[in-house]
Each structure stands twice: as C-alpha cells, then as structure tokens.
Amino acid sequence: MSGQSPTELTMKIHLNGTPTDVADAVTLAELIHALDLGNRRLAIEVNTELVPRSRFDQHRLAPDDRVEIIHAVGGG
C-alpha cells in the first residue's frame, strides 16, 4: 500500500480477493484509512465472519486473512 516505508514490517493478506501487502498487525480502522475509504458506507468480513464497525479500531489483521470490504450497488 502507498505511504509505507520500505523498512516497515509487512504481511500479506487477501483483500477483496487480491493478495495485498499491508503493515504488520494493521487494524481494520487503519486499513480503511490507508485505502481512503474513511467516509464510505461499507461493511467488512474477515475470514467469512462479519466484523462490526464498532470493532474496526481493535480488530488486528493476521497474515493470510481474507478480508472483504463490501458496499451497496444497484441491483434487483
């Protein structure tokens, strides 16, 4: 992800299906901020389990976590 110093420890997660390097033990709140999604209406699941918005600050990701960030789109 952008803005990371090369010396910072990173780990690989699967973010919306794409292998992605993120800061070690990053929280969901930090991840959302880094992705510039801070003001968006979204919901997140980690390893197929929903993580409520109230826990974004505490929830730290681990290597190989599968993270899905979802939103509403037009549909029938």
Next chain:
Amino acid sequence: MPNEMQTPDTFSIAGRDYHSRLLVGTGKYRDMDETARAIEASGAQIVTVAVRRTNLGQTPGEPNILDVLSPDRYTILPNTAGCYDAESAVRTCRLARELLDGRSLVKLEVLGDEKTLFPDVLATLKAAEELVKDGFQVMVYTNDDPIVARQLEEIGCIAVMPLAAPIGSGLGIRNPLNIRTIVENARVPILVDAGVGTASDAAVAMELGCDGVLMNTAIAAARDPVLMASAMRKAVEAGREAYRAGRMAPKRFASASSPIEGLFF
C-alpha cells in the same frame, strides 16, 4: 356506502405501512442520474440494492447508490442476488445489516442455475430458517409453488415473493392460477417478483390479488425507463383498484348495455 376511493389502501412490511405497492430494483440503469429519475417516477418507497466488493483504488469520488437513494427517504431492501448456496446468502445478509446500521429487512434469493435463475428451493428454505433465527425480516424470492410458499411463511418469512417468469425475461405472468392460489393461502404479503415485462403484466399481478410487485429490468431495459416507471406506477395502482372493485363475471355471450324498454322503432 363508504367512499372506497378515499379509504387508505396501504400494505404493511415489517411494521411499516406503505402506500406504493410497486417495489423497484436499482440495477441495469445507464447511470445514477437515470436510476434516481426512474425511481422517482415509479413512486416506489421500497428499493432493492445488491451487496458487492468495493472497488479499491478506483474512482474514489464515484457516487454510491446509497448517496443517491437515501435510507432516510427510501426503505432499502438489500438482496442476496448472485448467491447459489445458503451460506453465502446468510453472509450477504449479515453484511447488508451492518451496512444499513442494523436494519434487518432483507430480500433472500438463493439461485439454482445461471440459465434460468430459478430459485434453489431447498437452499432457500435452509437460508430462510437461519436468517429468521438470527433476527432478520425476510422477504423471500421463490417459485410459483403454493406448497413452498406456505412452508416459507411457516418458517417466519414476512413476505413471500413468487416469480411470474424468469428474472429479467419480461415474459409476464406465466402461471396466474398458481399465483392466485398462493395469494389465497397466504397470511403474509405476497408480491410478484421477477418476470414482469410491461404495464399490463403488473396490472394482472395486482388483479390476481397480490399485495405488490417487485421489478427491475422491465423499467431499466425499456427504451424510456423514466416513462415506463411512470406507466408501472399507474398499472400497479389500476390493477389494485380493479382487484378491490371486484371484476364483473365474464359471460360467453353479449349483454346489451342500453335498455331494451323504450325502443321506439
């Protein structure tokens, strides 16, 4: 005799009364502006949305559907379109509830195959059971099968929504007798969901006694979606009024409308 025109004719979903019996989807429109104008013209108060991955790093300023259709103004009905098993449908509903600040109204659809988009009835029943247990208020897409409709009601679904024809086909009400039977058996609202092609189809659904109609493609794929949205609004209202008015008994032969007495030739 009370003036039936002035009697409020609302229907209730999850404890809220709605005067519009037309529910609309928000897919397949050219852009957000056309979506907003068509939905406005339809008069719908309940609109469906889908739940998908956020586009990361792409067009950050792009308006979101919920910016255009505010949850304060519309009842947002998130669907599980694209789910082919109970587990992904349940996951989708949990994400949707979080997305909508705990609102628990969902449209459950568990599909069987891509060619027909017919429901997988066993998986639908399983997902419905789990969702009801988890506190969701489930409006459920299903076949035009009266037995399955009854089972979904017994599980605790708050509305049952049989298809009129395959999703996006525009083939109209293929089995009006089954739809009527489902309506007659039901104690929850019955809405035709999928298959409507044009205004007369929507009117037929309402004349059969359905509580409402849910559609997307019939409006979005019309040459002029905004005009078709307006037509659908009127068709649903007309069909509903005709149902309430009680149609005349059909007869095989003619019956003169002008009196026989007083003929002077």
